[in-house]
Amino acid sequence: ESDPTKPKTSILFKKTLRFDLTYLLNDLHHILIFHGDADNLVTVSEAGEIHEHAGEPKRLMVFKNGDHVMSNPEHQNIFARESVQWFREFLKKSS
Numbered sequence: 001e002s003d004p005t006k007p008k009t010s011i012l013f014k015k016t017l018r019f020d021l022t023y024l025l026n027d028l029h030h031i032l033i034f035h036g037d038a039d040n041l042v043t044v045s046e047a048g049e050i051h052e053h054a055g056e057p058k059r060l061m062v063f064k065n066g067d068h069v070m071s072n073p074e075h076q077n078i079f080a081r082e083s084v085q086w087f088r089e090f091l092k093k094s095s
Contacts, residue, residue, distance in 0.1 A: 022053060029055035032086045034079050036066020057090065 031054045035047040044062060051060040061082065063075045070076055 022049065025050060025053035026055065029057065030090055031058045032083065033058070033060045034063070034066075034070065034075075034082075035060065036063045036068065036070065036075070038065050039068040041068045059086070 031051070033047055033051055035042070035044060037044050047060060047062070051058055061078070063070070063072070063078070066072060066075050070079060
């Protein structure tokens, strides 16, 4: 029996939540990926697959006990610092 406290999701909606964009990854570059190893929506292996197939430059940072929304303030600070550094490095080169 279903749990009445949880929202109902149709089978069709569940099927449309997953899609494959791997064919686009070879054309992507300058990618900075932040991922939590406790993310319950996107697995670490999926983030790794994006990183593996993307072109250079690329970087993957995995946060221990990090969730999908990056709710840990320490992770947020690292995200902000690393993002600024990444943009400074690569925006400077493109101008």
